[in-house]
Amino acid sequence: MSIQETTRLFREMRLLRYYAGAMTVAFAAMMLAAFKSPPPHFEQVSVERLNIVDADGATRIVIANQERFPPPMLNGQTFKRAVSPAGLVFYDRKGNEVGGLALTDVEAGKISALAFDNPNMDAIGLMTRIGADGEPISSGLQINQAMPSHLPVLEAAKRTTRRIAIQNEHNNAEILMADAEGRDRIRLRVDQEGQARIEVLDAEGRTVFSAPESATSTADPAQNP
Numbered sequence: 001m002s003i004q005e006t007t008r009l010f011r012e013m014r015l016l017r018y019y020a021g022a023m024t025v026a027f028a029a030m031m032l033a034a035f036k037s038p039p040p041h042f043e044q045v046s047v048e049r050l051n052i053v054d055a056d057g058a059t060r061i062v063i064a065n066q067e068r069f070p071p072p073m074l075n076g077q078t079f080k081r082a083v084s085p086a087g088l089v090f091y092d093r094k095g096n097e098v099g100g101l102a103l104t105d106v107e108a109g110k111i112s113a114l115a116f117d118n119p120n121m122d123a124i125g126l127m128t129r130i131g132a133d134g135e136p137i138s139s140g141l142q143i144n145q146a147m148p149s150h151l152p153v154l155e156a157a158k159r160t161t162r163r164i165a166i167q168n169e170h171n172n173a174e175i176l177m178a179d180a181e182g183r184d185r186i187r188l189r190v191d192q193e194g195q196a197r198i199e200v201l202d203a204e205g206r207t208v209f210s211a212p213e214s215a216t217s218t219a220d221p222a223q224n225p
Contacts, residue, residue, distance in 0.1 A: 048064065048065050048067065048068050049062065049063065049064040049065065049068040050062070050063045050064070054093075058091075058093060058095070059091055059095065060090070060091050061088060061089070061090055061091070062088060062089045062091075063087075063088045064086065064087070064088070064089075065086045066084050066085060066086045067084075069081075069084055069085055069086060069087065069089075070089060072097050073091075073095055073096060073097050074096050074097060074119075074120065074153050075096065075153075076095070077153070079153060083104050083106065084104075085102035085103050085104040085111075086102075086103050087100060087101040087102045087103050088100055088101050090116075096119075097117065098116065098117050099114075099115055099116035099117050100114075100115060101113070101114050102115070107132060108131075108132055109129060109130050109131045109132050109137070110128075110129070110130040111127065111128070111129050111130075112127065112128045113125055113126065113127040113128075114126045114127075118144075118146050118147065118149070119149040120147055120149060120151055120152070120153045120156040121144065121146075121147055121153070121156040121157060121160045122144055122160075123143070123144060123146065124141070124142070124143050124144070125141070125142050126140075126141055127139065127140065127142065137169070137170065138167055138168060138169045138170070139167065139168050140165055140166055140167025140168060140169070141164075141165070141166045141167070142162055142164070142165050142167075143162070143163055143164040143165075144160050144161065144162055144163060145159075145160050145161045145162075145163050145180060145182075147159055147160050161178065161180065161181065161182030162176075162178060162182060163177065163178050163180075163182075164176070164177055164178070170192070171191075171192035172189060172190070172191045172192055173189065173190045173191075174187065174188065174189045175187075175188040175189075176188075179203070181203075183201070183203060183205065184201055184205075185200065185201050185202075185203075186198075186199070186200055186201070187199040187201065197210065197211070197212070198210065198211045
């Protein structure tokens with residue numbers, strides 16, 4: 001190899017080293033700038049469905065419109081909803097629905113409900129109902145009977161009952177406590193006229209104690225509001 005070729009070869013190698021060094025510095029500067037940059041910021045995002053997942057991809061929360069709202073999922077089985085609401089759903093690590101927020105708007109009226117579940121059925125819920133005319137009907141808290149966790153969902157749905165209700169029904173404030181069969185046994189009520197009443201009922205629905213006392217306390221239970 002001639003002296004000229006050797007000199008040219010060394011010159012090209014120096015140029016390559018300079019180029020590699022410059023690229024390394026530029027890449028390091030770019031990465032440093034990226035780490036110092038603030039996270040992306042969006043003033044508004046429009047989506048039809050948003051899935052919140054764990055690092056391993058397990059879905060934990062779904063926020064969706066009416067068309068993309070997921071069906072109930074329990075123990076790997078999918079069930080049909082009575083209505084299709086918009087809202088959000090909470091899931092456990094196994095993919096079972098454990099609660100959610102449902103906003104239903106149909107011709108018959110509007111229902112907004114926040115619920116948390118037992119393993120095979122709704123456990124507790126807050127709900128408001130508005131009629132088709134836009135007038136409020138009721139709002140309240142409901143606590144259901146807990147079914148054994150081994151019961152299938154459809155069997156649990158048949159057997160579960162409401163045990164406690166705290167509600168405002170047409171501006172009548174009530175606290176209702178029922179037995180395991182779903183029969184109201186204690187009723188506390190202040191009606192929209194301001195009249196207060198406490199009643200204790202037997203298993204057949206007859207009033208066995210009331211305050212203030214009622215002349216119809218031993219009458220047919222259908223006569224007692």
